[in-house]
Amino acid sequence: MASTYSNLKIQLMATGENSGTWGNVTNDNLGIALEEAIVGSEDVTFASGTVTLTLTNTNASQTARNLRLNLIGTSGGAQNLIVPAIEKIYIINNTCADAITVKNNSGTGIAVPAGKTMWVYNNGTNVVDAVTHLTSLTLATALPVASGGTGSTTAAFSGANITSLNASNVSSGLLAVANGGTNNAFFTVSGPASSAKTYTFPNENMSVGFRNVPPVGTKTGSYTLAVTDVGEYVQVGSGGSITIPDATFAEGDAISIFNNTAGNITITCSITTAYIAGTDSDKASVTLATRGLATILFISSTVCVITGNVT
Numbered sequence: 001m002a003s004t005y006s007n008l009k010i011q012l013m014a015t016g017e018n019s020g021t022w023g024n025v026t027n028d029n030l031g032i033a034l035e036e037a038i039v040g041s042e043d044v045t046f047a048s049g050t051v052t053l054t055l056t057n058t059n060a061s062q063t064a065r066n067l068r069l070n071l072i073g074t075s076g077g078a079q080n081l082i083v084p085a086i087e088k089i090y091i092i093n094n095t096c097a098d099a100i101t102v103k104n105n106s107g108t109g110i111a112v113p114a115g116k117t118m119w120v121y122n123n124g125t126n127v128v129d130a131v132t133h134l135t136s137l138t139l140a141t142a143l144p145v146a147s148g149g150t151g152s153t154t155a156a157f158s159g160a161n162i163t164s165l166n167a168s169n170v171s172s173g174l175l176a177v178a179n180g181g182t183n184n185a186f187f188t189v190s191g192p193a194s195s196a197k198t199y200t201f202p203n204e205n206m207s208v209g210f211r212n213v214p215p216v217g218t219k220t221g222s223y224t225l226a227v228t229d230v231g232e233y234v235q236v237g238s239g240g241s242i243t244i245p246d247a248t249f250a251e252g253d254a255i256s257i258f259n260n261t262a263g264n265i266t267i268t269c270s271i272t273t274a275y276i277a278g279t280d281s282d283k284a285s286v287t288l289a290t291r292g293l294a295t296i297l298f299i300s301s302t303v304c305v306i307t308g309n310v311t
Helices: 022-039
Strands: 041-047 068-074 079-082 087-094 100-103 110-112 117-123 127-129 186-190 196-200 215-219 222-224 233-236 241-244 254-259 265-269 273-276 285-288 293-298 303-308
Touching: 087 100, 110 117, 110 127, 233 241, 265 303
Parallel strands: 041 068, 068 087, 079 100, 215 233, 222 241, 233 254, 241 265, 273 303
Antiparallel strands: 087 117, 100 110, 117 127, 186 196, 254 293, 265 285, 293 303
16 A cells, blocks of 8 residues: 655555655654644745645655745735645745735635735635734834834823824714813813913804804894803894893903894893993993994993994
8 A cells, every 4th residue: 555645745654665664754754844844944936926835745845834934036016825725834924025915725815914924824725814812912112103003112192103183083072081081171271370271162163263253043032141142142133122131241251232123122231330332321221223233341240331333
């Protein structure tokens, strides 16, 4: 009976075969075939095309049997390395200028990037990653941004390596405290005084710089101004009137009133003191002319000045 061969092409001698020479076969099995599979390394040369490795029934040296395959030569673009469809692990060292996909005829394979080394496993139907999980890992240098790291060797975050933030990598919502944020919509900057100031943005679309005057809406009945109207304008429609309350607003608050009717309207001044700009008498009420515009500037919570088309 003749010898048979394993998947790695180790010669399996039949009973009574190779009488007197079986030692030579055994030496080739151990010193060539097994050594190549366990520790061997062999160059695989590319010439701008697919390279196919095969195994034949001999225990002599064969490239496809080696543990490490060193890919050299000219790739001329991304190429394939076809390996025999047997269960075997490979170390692939790709020195070519392009990615090389290691696969067998029936599988999709694993692409080894140019200049990189990878462990892959041929399971007989496909070539897959040999390692997909590590319980711990220590890197000699910082993981770069291009690989999902920060490029930093310390725990302290620095934005120096972040070059692009957009809707695809920044989600909406508040930055949590656990991620270095405050979990609120406030930010603190240095103001004119020595202490920090807190600024609250309104819940509206806006841009830094000059702003428009947001509308409160059209009032067609008696309407008392509210703190939420500050910095906005109130439009008065048919049947509408305005009341300025006392002890409600702070110094510097301002609200505009537009009379969008065919007649005069009344602005009732419930605030302690109300002046028409340029006069020195307290007004209990003022009249805003038809299609007239008035601005109320609060000097304190109890004093205001009204300017515009008012009498």
